[in-house]
Amino acid sequence: MRKSLLTAALSAALVLAGSAGPVSATTPRTVVYVTSQGLCYGSVVTPNSLPDQGPFQPLVPSTVCGVGTFMTQFGPGDVGYVGGRWVTADGKRFSCPLIGPGYAP
Numbered sequence: 283m284r285k286s287l288l289t290a291a292l293s294a295a296l297v298l299a300g301s302a303g304p305v306s307a308t309t310p311r312t313v314v315y316v317t318s319q320g321l322c323y324g325s326v327v328t329p330n331s332l333p334d335q336g337p338f339q340p341l342v343p344s345t346v347c348g349v350g351t352f353m354t355q356f357g358p359g360d361v362g363y364v365g366g367r368w369v370t371a372d373g374k375r376f377s378c379p380l381i382g383p384g385y386a387p
Contacts, residue, residue: 314380315346316357321384322347323357325366332367332375341368341378347387358382 310327332338339362344353356362357380366379 312378313347313351314341314357314378315344315351315353315387316360316380316384317353317355318360318362319357319384320386321357322351322387323380323382323384325378325380327378328376330376332377334375336367337364338367338369338375339364341370357384 312325312327314323314325315321316323339354339356341352341354344351346353354368356364366377367375368378369375
């Protein structure tokens with residue numbers, strides 16, 4: 283249930299971002315914990331959806347970097363990081379780049 287709620291929250295943020303113009307103080311942001319590095323990365327939620335083509339990384343809800351944040355295995359500089367192309371448990375595919383430098387939780 284919690285996983286569905288957090289996935290829904292990210293989806294809602296993506297919808298809200300659709301009405302935003304350039305990145306600003308009102309652009310939705312989130313934080314992603316990268317398990318291979320033990321670091322948190324900020325991210326800007328971009329208004330897009332991607333077709334089921336090419337590589338994607340799983341993005342799952344987490345509380346390591348705070349309530350309402352997410353987690354993935356690979357981040358910037360890791361083999362396996364695909365530049366912020368994500369897929370959620372419910373199959374939503376989108377891009378949301380990680381912004382460094384990473385920081386400890």
